[in-house]
Amino acid sequence: MRTYEHYEDEISQCIQDNKIYTIEMIFTFYPGISRSRFYDLGLNKSDALKRELDNNKNRTRHSQLKRWEQSDNATLQIALYKTICSDDERKKLSQTYTDLTTGGDSVGMVVNIVNPNK
Numbered sequence: 001m002r003t004y005e006h007y008e009d010e011i012s013q014c015i016q017d018n019k020i021y022t023i024e025m026i027f028t029f030y031p032g033i034s035r036s037r038f039y040d041l042g043l044n045k046s047d048a049l050k051r052e053l054d055n056n057k058n059r060t061r062h063s064q065l066k067r068w069e070q071s072d073n074a075t076l077q078i079a080l081y082k083t084i085c086s087d088d089e090r091k092k093l094s095q096t097y098t099d100l101t102t103g104g105d106s107v108g109m110v111v112n113i114v115n116p117n118k
Helices: 004-018 023-029 035-040 047-070 074-084 087-093
Strands: none
Touching: 004 023, 004 047, 023 035, 023 047, 047 074, 074 087
16 A cells, blocks of 8 residues: 555655646546545645645746736736735725725714604
């Protein structure tokens, strides 16, 4: 029977070879283990597998951001800026942002009750 380490090594290589981003995608590209066996062995908690998945996500994210930066498409450039800017800058760019806070100030709401029978 295969060991935890054997599965971990094979799945790690599969993640690298197929640019897998999520645990769910593993089962599409690696038919050598069932979902139940994967979870029973605790492979979903493997730091080595999580690291490989994160590496793929980070490489893809970086590559995508570089393409957006080099593009002449204004929509992609704004998308890039929104991913790297501060919250204040993002609020200024947003056409739908509405501040719903009072900034700690009292609302000072007065409610008048009117009796229509008088």
